[in-house]
Amino acid sequence: MKIKHLIMFFVAISIAQIGMSQTSSTSVVEDFKPSSVNQPGKQYPQVNSEGRVRVQISAPEAKLVQLDIGAVKYNLVKDEKGVWTGESAPQDEGFHYYQLNIDGASVPDPGSLYYYGASRWGSGIEIPAKDQDFYALKDVPHGQVREVSYFSKINNAMRHCFVYTPADYDKDPKKRYPVLYLQHGGGENEYGWASQGRANFIMDNLIAEGKAKPFIIVMDNGTWTRPEGARPPQGERPAGQWPPKGWADVFMKTLLEEIIPMTDANFRTLADPQHRAMAGLSMGGMQTRVITLANPDKFSYMGMFSGGSISMEDLQESPGFKGKMKLVFISFGSRELENRRQGFGGDPKANTEALKQAGMNAHFYVSPLTAHEWQSWRRGLYQFAPLLFK
Amino acid sequence: MKIKHLIMFFVAISIAQIGMSQTSSTSVVEDFKPSSVNQPGKQYPQVNSEGRVRVQISAPEAKLVQLDIGAVKYNLVKDEKGVWTGESAPQDEGFHYYQLNIDGASVPDPGSLYYYGASRWGSGIEIPAKDQDFYALKDVPHGQVREVSYFSKINNAMRHCFVYTPADYDKDPKKRYPVLYLQHGGGENEYGWASQGRANFIMDNLIAEGKAKPFIIVMDNGTWTRPEGARPPQGERPAGQWPPKGWADVFMKTLLEEIIPMTDANFRTLADPQHRAMAGLSMGGMQTRVITLANPDKFSYMGMFSGGSISMEDLQESPGFKGKMKLVFISFGSRELENRRQGFGGDPKANTEALKQAGMNAHFYVSPLTAHEWQSWRRGLYQFAPLLFK
Numbered sequence: 111m112k113i114k115h116l117i118m119f120f121v122a123i124s125i126a127q128i129g130m131s132q133t134s135s136t137s138v139v140e141d142f143k144p145s146s147v148n149q150p151g152k153q154y155p156q157v158n159s160e161g162r163v164r165v166q167i168s169a170p171e172a173k174l175v176q177l178d179i180g181a182v183k184y185n186l187v188k189d190e191k192g193v194w195t196g197e198s199a200p201q202d203e204g205f206h207y208y209q210l211n212i213d214g215a216s217v218p219d220p221g222s223l224y225y226y227g228a229s230r231w232g233s234g235i236e237i238p239a240k241d242q243d244f245y246a247l248k249d250v251p252h253g254q255v256r257e258v259s260y261f262s263k264i265n266n267a268m269r270h271c272f273v274y275t276p277a278d279y280d281k282d283p284k285k286r287y288p289v290l291y292l293q294h295g296g297g298e299n300e301y302g303w304a305s306q307g308r309a310n311f312i313m314d315n316l317i318a319e320g321k322a323k324p325f326i327i328v329m330d331n332g333t334w335t336r337p338e339g340a341r342p343p344q345g346e347r348p349a350g351q352w353p354p355k356g357w358a359d360v361f362m363k364t365l366l367e368e369i370i371p372m373t374d375a376n377f378r379t380l381a382d383p384q385h386r387a388m389a390g391l392s393m394g395g396m397q398t399r400v401i402t403l404a405n406p407d408k409f410s411y412m413g414m415f416s417g418g419s420i421s422m423e424d425l426q427e428s429p430g431f432k433g434k435m436k437l438v439f440i441s442f443g444s445r446e447l448e449n450r451r452q453g454f455g456g457d458p459k460a461n462t463e464a465l466k467q468a469g470m471n472a473h474f475y476v477s478p479l480t481a482h483e484w485q486s487w488r489r490g491l492y493q494f495a496p497l498l499f500k
Numbered sequence: 501m502k503i504k505h506l507i508m509f510f511v512a513i514s515i516a517q518i519g520m521s522q523t524s525s526t527s528v529v530e531d532f533k534p535s536s537v538n539q540p541g542k543q544y545p546q547v548n549s550e551g552r553v554r555v556q557i558s559a560p561e562a563k564l565v566q567l568d569i570g571a572v573k574y575n576l577v578k579d580e581k582g583v584w585t586g587e588s589a590p591q592d593e594g595f596h597y598y599q600l601n602i603d604g605a606s607v608p609d610p611g612s613l614y615y616y617g618a619s620r621w622g623s624g625i626e627i628p629a630k631d632q633d634f635y636a637l638k639d640v641p642h643g644q645v646r647e648v649s650y651f652s653k654i655n656n657a658m659r660h661c662f663v664y665t666p667a668d669y670d671k672d673p674k675k676r677y678p679v680l681y682l683q684h685g686g687g688e689n690e691y692g693w694a695s696q697g698r699a700n701f702i703m704d705n706l707i708a709e710g711k712a713k714p715f716i717i718v719m720d721n722g723t724w725t726r727p728e729g730a731r732p733p734q735g736e737r738p739a740g741q742w743p744p745k746g747w748a749d750v751f752m753k754t755l756l757e758e759i760i761p762m763t764d765a766n767f768r769t770l771a772d773p774q775h776r777a778m779a780g781l782s783m784g785g786m787q788t789r790v791i792t793l794a795n796p797d798k799f800s801y802m803g804m805f806s807g808g809s810i811s812m813e814d815l816q817e818s819p820g821f822k823g824k825m826k827l828v829f830i831s832f833g834s835r836e837l838e839n840r841r842q843g844f845g846g847d848p849k850a851n852t853e854a855l856k857q858a859g860m861n862a863h864f865y866v867s868p869l870t871a872h873e874w875q876s877w878r879r880g881l882y883q884f885a886p887l888l889f890k
Contacts, residue, residue, distance in 0.1 A: 149621055150689075151619070168604065168605060169604045170604040172562070172603040172604065173561055173563075210607070212602045212605050213559050213560070214558065214559045215557050215602050215607075216610065217557075217609075218610065218614075220622070229540070230539055230610060231613065247658050252650065255646070257645040257646075258644055280767070299540075376670060
């Protein structure tokens with residue numbers, strides 16, 4: 111295995127997590143508007159045309175209140191009524207997690223809606239993007255997002271997933287559909303793709319425009335529990351292989367032996383490998399890589415958003431993969447590639463080019479001016495979905 | 501109209517909202533466990549066998565941190581590491597909203613899951629109840645909760661609702677189902693019933709035990725926007741009629757002209773008045789009262805949980821109601837009745853008894869030792885559902 115690449119990947123994460131503290135510059139464009147993902151009736155947080163985030167909170171007795179976004183803490187300023195206000199530097203277009211710090215306590219902003227990321231439910235904000243139309247909630251036929259509860263013998267626990275069914279699913283009770291199994295990233299959960307990921311609206315819009323075939327999407331929880339003490343302190347080099355061999359085994363078993371059979375039993379699926387795809391972001395991309403390489407007879411399409419790539423060495427280790435996989439889709443945010451955050455298996459563009467040269471249907475997409483964040487993954491899905499089940 | 505009762509109802513709300521500040525007594529039973537609705541992996545908040553809520557948060561620079569639950573603020577105590585801890589007095593069994601106050605800022609507890617109530621997404625906690633089995637997530641056949649987006653011409657906006665379909669809904673594509681339209685309370689939204697209300701698990705369990713017929717539940721947003729400045733300051737008596745005449749008109753129109761037709765078009769419903777019920781809690785009960793009295797030809801079953809009652813005077817004003825409504829269900833928490841919080845139309849028990857004497861199928865249920873809170877409404881639904889569509 112490619113231990114040096116694994117190390118590079120996690121060192122890159124650590125570097126990104128090192129925070130800084132600063133106050134924003136004074137030249138701020140005063141055209142702030144409430145964020146599109148505020149709680150009903152809340153005036154803050156706000157966003158301006160530069161992509162700055164302005165927050166406001168009443169904390170009359172506090173000594174220090176900060177906005178914590180993009181690994182930077184910005185000091186707010188208190189007025190005579192005890193209301194604190196301040197803004198960040200411009201942020202990338204798209205969705206960002208953030209929090210407030212009040213005298214040392216890290217808490218959600220009471221003005222925002224909440225999303226699960228960074229292993230906690232917390233505040234999120236949308237920076238309007240030039241291409242936001244593709245994930246906008248529009249007056250087109252809408253699919254449903256169904257919350258499904260089921261008992262897992264493998265995990266000896268009740269589990270929970272979301273299933274997107276396209277708008278025409280309930281029109282013809284005989285029609286059957288292909289299925290995409292779509293995974294979230296590390297520190298996220300099964301809510302991500304149909305919430306901050308807007309996967310349902312991306313699909314509704316693509317299908318309404320005739321750009322993608324209607325298919326079912328299953329979004330389950332792929333969270334991997336680290337062995338106690340397995341991960342070294344931040345910034346230190348992991349000892350030996352990281353993540354440890356077999357880290358994806360429990361989810362692979364759950365997916366193959368429980369989630370897929372449950373989906374095929376309860377939804378009108380085309381229950382064969384020719385109509386089954388898997389994709390994921392970051393950790394979910396790494397899981398997609400491990401699971402499809404180990405099971406090329408069970409999937410025909412695969413996508414990895416900011417989660418590494420497939421190398422020629424991988425093809426050698428998984429002889430069935432090259433012949434059976436009708437699509438390999440690899441994407442990253444441009445800022446990840448600038449930062450040499452490439453995940454498993456070396457340079458993803460060169461790897462994908464090599465797959466093409468070897469005769470595979472391999473696609474490489476770079477999201478402009480975005481990092482390891484949801485705007486990259488929304489765009490990844492938007493590029494990936496039209497290539498599926500053709 | 502019964503203005504004096506309306507005034508009594510809203511004055512009762514105002515009294516309940518007057519907060520107090522106190523520190524809990526020292527005789528606390530030390531058997532606290534993490535709440536069942538904590539975020540994954542979070543150790544706090546915790547609940548003990550007395551029903552006390554203990555919270556903990558790191559806020560090294562803070563001067564005063566409080567737990568705000570049940571309209572009482574409890575001061576926390578700081579340790580040498582800057583971690584604040586403290587607990588409330590015993591709470592009623594069931595679900596409660598709460599928040600933290602950090603140096604004057606009211607924020608969600610970063611340890612809890614979040615729920616919409618009191619007009620904001622915020623922290624919630626479960627006090628284990630002796631009868632919690634009826635709303636527990638168990639290994640029984642589970643229905644789905646489907647998130648549905650649609651365009652409303654009446655409101656000129658995209659709207660959003662949840663639809664519960666029973667476990668056998670997708671087994672037989674020819675079977676059709678009755679429908680219950682189930683409304684949340686004031687300051688809540690369409691998420692409430694299938695989240696903190698646990699309506700889906702209540703139904704799954706009832707159906708699995710053969711105690712209720714399978715039916716569809718539609719949970720939409722009935723929020724009524726108050727005219728600007730219409731509501732007087734807390735504690736003052738509203739001038740004239742409150743709420744103003746016609747306050748439920750827009751939701752009534754949306755329900756009758758858009759939500760019901762959309763449901764009948766997209767789900768396999770029995771689309772006649774004999775198979776249509778409406779119910780709601782608090783404001784949703786008041787809406788159920790107004791809408792079913794005005795449209796007795798469109799519904800056959802109705803329920804009001806902590807939202808008033810139906811009087812003989814109501815029957816006189818709505819001549820079709822008595823003959824067409826197959827069930828009138830009225831419920832309250834016992835502590836509401838102790839506090840004389842009775843909602844519209846006078847004493848609800850006497851009113852319901854009068855309906856029975858007049859020959860109607862009227863039921864009156866009192867939830868033991870609970871107030872105007874979700875445990876009363878879960879129990880209300882649990883009593884109501886078996887009476888429907890018989």
